[in-house]
Amino acid sequence: MSEPPPPERVRVAGPPRRRTPSARTRDIDAETRLGGMYMGSLLRAQLRLALGILGTLLATVGLLPLLFHLAPGLGTVHLLGLPLGWLLLGVLVYPLLVLLGWLYVRRAERNERHFADLMGGEDR
Amino acid sequence: MTPGLNAVPGIVAVTLVTVATLAIGTWGLRFSRTTSDFFVASRTVRPRLNASAIGGEYLSAASFLGIAGLVLTFGADMIWYPVGWTAGYLVLLVLVAAPLRRSGAYTLPDFAEARLGSRSVRAVCSLIVVAVGWLYLLPQFQGAGLTLRTAIGAPTWLGPVIVALVVLANVSSGGMRSITFVQAFQYWLKLTALLVPAAVLLVVWAGDRATTGPHGQPADWSVPLAPGGPQGLYVTYSLIVATFLGTMGLPHVVVRFYTNPDGRAARRTTLVVLGLLGIFYVLPPVYGALGRIYAPELAASGRSDALVLELPRLMVPGLAGELLAGLVTAGAFAAFLSTSSGLTIAVAGVLSQDLTGRTYGGFRLRGVTAFRLGAVLAVLVPGLAALAAPDLGVARAVGLAFAVAASTFCPLLLLGIWWRGLTDAGAIAGLFAGGLGSGAAVGWTLLSRSTTGWTAALLEQPAAWSVPLAFVTMVLVSRLTRSRVPAHTGRFMVRLHTPEALELDRG
Numbered sequence: 001m002s003e004p005p006p007p008e009r010v011r012v013a014g015p016p017r018r019r020t021p022s023a024r025t026r027d028i029d030a031e032t033r034l035g036g037m038y039m040g041s042l043l044r045a046q047l048r049l050a051l052g053i054l055g056t057l058l059a060t061v062g063l064l065p066l067l068f069h070l071a072p073g074l075g076t077v078h079l080l081g082l083p084l085g086w087l088l089l090g091v092l093v094y095p096l097l098v099l100l101g102w103l104y105v106r107r108a109e110r111n112e113r114h115f116a117d118l119m120g121g122e123d124r
Numbered sequence: 125m126t127p128g129l130n131a132v133p134g135i136v137a138v139t140l141v142t143v144a145t146l147a148i149g150t151w152g153l154r155f156s157r158t159t160s161d162f163f164v165a166s167r168t169v170r171p172r173l174n175a176s177a178i179g180g181e182y183l184s185a186a187s188f189l190g191i192a193g194l195v196l197t198f199g200a201d202m203i204w205y206p207v208g209w210t211a212g213y214l215v216l217l218v219l220v221a222a223p224l225r226r227s228g229a230y231t232l233p234d235f236a237e238a239r240l241g242s243r244s245v246r247a248v249c250s251l252i253v254v255a256v257g258w259l260y261l262l263p264q265f266q267g268a269g270l271t272l273r274t275a276i277g278a279p280t281w282l283g284p285v286i287v288a289l290v291v292l293a294n295v296s297s298g299g300m301r302s303i304t305f306v307q308a309f310q311y312w313l314k315l316t317a318l319l320v321p322a323a324v325l326l327v328v329w330a331g332d333r334a335t336t337g338p339h340g341q342p343a344d345w346s347v348p349l350a351p352g353g354p355q356g357l358y359v360t361y362s363l364i365v366a367t368f369l370g371t372m373g374l375p376h377v378v379v380r381f382y383t384n385p386d387g388r389a390a391r392r393t394t395l396v397v398l399g400l401l402g403i404f405y406v407l408p409p410v411y412g413a414l415g416r417i418y419a420p421e422l423a424a425s426g427r428s429d430a431l432v433l434e435l436p437r438l439m440v441p442g443l444a445g446e447l448l449a450g451l452v453t454a455g456a457f458a459a460f461l462s463t464s465s466g467l468t469i470a471v472a473g474v475l476s477q478d479l480t481g482r483t484y485g486g487f488r489l490r491g492v493t494a495f496r497l498g499a500v501l502a503v504l505v506p507g508l509a510a511l512a513a514p515d516l517g518v519a520r521a522v523g524l525a526f527a528v529a530a531s532t533f534c535p536l537l538l539l540g541i542w543w544r545g546l547t548d549a550g551a552i553a554g555l556f557a558g559g560l561g562s563g564a565a566v567g568w569t570l571l572s573r574s575t576t577g578w579t580a581a582l583l584e585q586p587a588a589w590s591v592p593l594a595f596v597t598m599v600l601v602s603r604l605t606r607s608r609v610p611a612h613t614g615r616f617m618v619r620l621h622t623p624e625a626l627e628l629d630r631g
Contacts (some may be wrong), residue, residue: 011304019519021241025626025627025628026545027612028618028622028628028629029629031614031615031629034297036614039617039618039622040233040620041608042621042622043542043617043621044294046401046621047542049218050219052385053214053218054215054218054219056475057211057214057215061207061211062364062572064348064363065348065349065357065364066499068347068348068349069349069353069356072347074347075346075347076346083200083346084201084346085203085347085348086200086203086344086346086348086413088348088411089203089348090203090406090410091203091406091407093211093401094401094402094403094405094406097211097213098213098396098399098402100214101213101214101217101218101394101395101398102395104214104217104391105219105391105392105395107215108222108389108391109391110197112388112622112623115622115623115626116623116625116626117625119628120609121322
């Protein structure tokens with residue numbers, strides 16, 4: 001009976017790294033056209049996501065001043081016992097901001113996972 | 125006001141906060157060993173602790189005292205300040221947080237130099253960091269003077285002196301590592317100090333409601349829009365631009381991102397910060413609204429910044445009111461200490477790299493010594509300015525710092541992170557355009573406040589024109605100097621945007 005080989009020594013020096021220097025990461029390292037396309041797709045995905053989130057922010061919170069400017073009557077509207085402006089700005093804005101932030105973090109991490117999968121995927 | 129029996133809770137509160145701050149800072153000192161500990165806590169702060177620390181550092185005198193006073197005086201349009209200060213973190217999160225951390229630089233000038241490979245861009249950035257930091261420190265010191273005068277009747281100079289000394293002791297002994305613990309503690313202290321009295325005051329108000337309802341307000345007080353028709357619309361939107369985009373350019377905010385272990389942690393930290401700020405910022409407008417009912421004379425006499433400190437005593441008689449007043453005083457003092465510490469770290473970091481840490485005539489200070497000397501300089505200048513010019517609206521002065529940051533570092537960061545075409549010449553031109561534009565407006569506001577009309581509106585809230593001006597200048601000049609795009613740009617983009625776990629050449 002042969003002894004089982006001793007467990008390989010693991011050095012913990014940082015976050016786990018994918019040990020898959022695939023052809024695709026080599027393309028990025030060598031800055032080939034293909035590597036540039038991989039990077040471009042990651043950048044575009046992240047930028048599109050960011051602009052989508054910011055667009056939502058503008059279309060909601062960002063339009064409030066214009067709304068109150070065009071419809072001054074809103075200043076006298078009360079909802080839940082509070083003036084509408086106070087309710088929107090003083091309270092409701094914050095959950096919206098956290099929600100947008102949470103959506104962003106989830107999607108951004110997903111974009112990065114996709115990119116990592118692409119990099120670690122089987123070689124051409 | 126003369127110091128008397130009702131000064132006791134205030135004195136106790138200020139003493140306790142000061143002692144706790146020094147104690148936690150000293151405790152954190154045990155973990156500080158290297159220069160990297162000093163600047164960025166060796167980049168190992170976990171998201172939750174880090175988020176509390178960021179919240180603690182960010183909630184300044186303007187947040188704690190200024191907003192309530194502004195809402196009391198001007199009404200609902202001033203709620204845009206806290207909304208903008210929170211939304212600024214969302215913008216920071218989606219456009220800057222992870223890439224900035226991944227850039228691997230210590231400070232904003234470091235980022236600029238690494239991205240553009242230019243010592244001149246670095247020098248301009250250092251100048252702006254110091255200017256914004258000083259502009260932001262000034263109202264912190266002034267707020268400290270106001271707080272001590274209101275709470276215990278101390279002379280106005282005492283507050284700035286105490287804050288400056290405590291900050292110096294903490295910063296220069298333990299650097300970023302110990303400040304992280306101090307600031308995390310101070311977030312929760314500030315939240316408690318505003319939340320508990322607010323709850324009590326709301327109960328009191330609910331009891332009084334039959335007699336003093338919220339009626340009889342001027343009609344526009346509930347409209348979240350500055351008065352004056354189109355001009356008001358401009359002022360409001362300009363404030364939105366300054367606060368939404370200025371957050372990412374504040375030196376003490378940016379320097380915190382380098383303390384995260386990696387880009388993913390930087391994002392998660394920022395998300396927690398968004399939540400913490402949202403919880404806090406619901407509270408100051410409550411004080412403003414209650415002040416309208418119970419303390420309208422404060423607005424009339426121009427002492428609206430003291431509203432948060434005086435309201436508990438005005439609404440709750442006797443010992444309970446005194447205790448609540450002591451609590452808000454403690455919170456306010458924590459606000460000055462934490463924000464001043466963060467700013468001092470950021471400014472001292474830059475000064476020590478670019479001024480005190482340089483070689484002069486063959487003589488060069490050690491890293492930590494240079495940092496300490498930088499900290500002294502960082503505190504001394506705005507401290508003296510606060511003593512010389514002791515009155516400026518707290519939130520307004522901070523608002524100006526935001527406008528300058530939005531007009532300079534925001535375009536630099538956004539274009540540097542997302543656009544390969546940025547060149548050093550373009551960056552410098554844009555920094556000058558935005559910095560001079562918003563800086564002239566700051567000078568105008570500080571020196572004269574007489575005129576009304578469009579000129580005054582454009583100069584008091586410059587962001588809506590100075591930010592686009594900086595962006596356009598940066599892009600145009602970069603286009604004209606296309607040959608100067610650094611050769612390592614592609615590699616740097618890889619470093620900024622790819623997850624750290626991937627094995628890639630990051631330059």
